[in-house]
Amino acid sequence: MTSTKQLNKITLKGSAAIVSEFFFYGINNILYQRGVYPPEMFKQEKKYGLTILVTTDEGLLTYLKDNILPQLTAIVCNLTEWLEKGAVRRLVVVIRESETNETLERWQFEIQSDEEQKNSNNPPKPKDVNTINSEIRAVIRQITATVTFLPLLETPCSFDLLFYTDKNLEAPSQWEDSSACLITNSEEVKLRSFSTSVHRVDGAVSYKFSM
Template sequence: MAAAKQLNKITLKGSAAIVSEFFFYGINNILYQRGVYPPEMFKQEKKYGLTILVSTDETLLTYLNDNVLPQLQEWLEKGAVKRLVVVIRESETNETLERWQFEIQCESDKSENGKPATKSKETINSEIRAVIRQVTATVTFLPLLECPCSFDLLFYTDKNLEVSEKWEDSSPCLIPNSEEVKLRSFSTSVHKVDGAVSYKFSM
């Protein structure tokens, strides 16, 4: 009997969980690669067939796991979030040095015949693996961050979305005359995520 690749039925809820998990590992990878936290504050974890550095800082983990990711997943399920941006700033001046921008498109969660969309977990993980590898490779061309830095997360949501008071309005933290590099995208067949990094170009 011929073997067939296992396809998973991707629901909206399942897709939101996959995308949220990607952002957990993606944000950690960016913070490690860009030296926002010292390297000794990270540990290795196996995910997507890669070894990814994940922070051991309890404050950061609580912020991500208890505040950011549950909220992100809820907004993804509602189709209410369009973009997530990781902003890296110089701590002393608050100047934005880098913007890691991820556009989120909610594709149809139904195929043409009305059944749930299908895509193998292997294929999704392979696409995510390529994105994370590319983020890791950016250290070869991004300017060295030689000053103490901090980070912020920006969410672009629907204007009519009711947002908890713990979330504040923010400026877009744009970088004048920035350079931009496109990153790879991945799709769950329900959500598609396209990335890019813009950075302050120093002569």
């Protein structure tokens, strides 16, 4: 019994891979559900016990897999040390109106290390992969359900990814400084959270409210 528990224990490296993979599928789901790219640019994949739409556009896939995910994996792998220094805390998906560059939606995901969780009201508990996948499945389902209340995006849109990092962090050369892309007088909805017992991810979406 003891050896089984050891085999199921989530390591820092394993947690980084889980969080990184969630962001890949989560970002794809947001882009599909919000119509940032046309539906024909996505294909169905089975993940977390769900059918998730993943882009088939080579340019977007290259951007996510070659530029974003390796950077994200590096961030999460070093998260414990960097969080102690306040170096990185969140990832934000910003959806803008293409013509005006106005921010219409802001999907924010806070990342906590196990040390931060121990000092909060939600101390981490050991989890197996099935439990983690169940929590991630609930988050993905909630992202899918947001189409029932988020305003329809009626104009062509683009997206940006923001990483909140310490100014002294040596960032990749292709990164650029950005504003927070906040939305004035926005509405906000909290998303479900998931945790690997090494990292915890809390999400929320804020959006421009139109009367």
